[in-house]
Amino acid sequence: MNTAISDRPRLLAASGRSLGEIDDDTVWSDLARHGAVLFRGFGVDADAFHAYASRFSRGFLLSPFGDRKPASDRNELQTVTVGQAALDLHFEYGNSPLRPDLLWFYCRRAPREGTGGETLVADGAAILEKLSPEARAILARRRIRFRNYVPPEAFDAILTGNSVVHALLGGDVEPALASRGVSITERSDRRVVFEFAVEALTPVHDSGQQAVSQNVFTQAYKRPDHEDAEGSFSTQVTWEDGSEIDAGLLDELRLAxxxxxxxxxxxxxxxxxxxxxxxxxxxxxxxxxxxxxxMLCSFSTRFDAGAAPIA
Incomplete structure (x- = not known):
């Protein structure tokens, strides 16, 4: 039976209930239908939030980059990207060959009224529905290539030396990634360059619909030739053959x-x-x-990393 989906986040209010009274299957069902579930009024602190997320997660992926800071000395909580600037729409680790499938945010202190700071969400299924038939056809038949430039210590932290990733892949990480189409094209004491290609669209569970599921049009990535790219995680996003993605298509995606x-x-x-x-x-x-x-980034208990498509 197909899941009917909605592009609006689901508001799950406590209404006098505790989190323990919310059935896990209800949460999974709401997530499948809406793509995002907002929990409000449950009176949990950050540690209880972490404990709740752990119920749905096989492991958490920590960012090794300086734009996030540890938020607890007891668990994997990290701050969101530090600063007050706006952030472009993106999938978390959308340029990684092993992307966490769940993303969690907890509000320890809400911004004052009228000061901005809203977290933005955009449903990839709804984006696809907004595109012209021509744009949908292009995305359906072409694949996206991510070519990443990352410091060796960061490559080790998020992939090859990460204990969670080792557990998910069940052994040596590099051969497992290679079997999934990941190619390391350069390795030095300065950087690791690796790339992979993926479908631009993926199915939305059993709904019969598809969604734009890649960081195709984000403007958040540094390119390796940017002045401040050295030592960062920079990325080139192209078609699979290395050609530039059409500017008109990118504009249409951003507008949608x-x-x-x-x-x-x-x-x-x-x-x-x-x-x-x-x-x-x-x-x-x-x-x-x-x-x-x-925040937390996690690999869910319903995710088989060995069988799932990369990114």
């Missing part, structure tokens, strides 16, 4: 995404669960430096 983007207006204590293969996220600029969100 903008037209269906929703903003989460945080209340302190809220948390949200996002399907990281279907729903892109971003951030509005905020003038409140005290806005405080923490």
């Amino acid at each position: 995404a903008r037209s269906i983007t929703r903003g989460i207006r945080w209340q302190t204590g809220d948390f949200v669960l996002i399907d990281n293969y279907r729903v892109l996220h971003g951030r509005n600029q905020t003038s409140d430096p005290e806005r405080d969100l923490v």
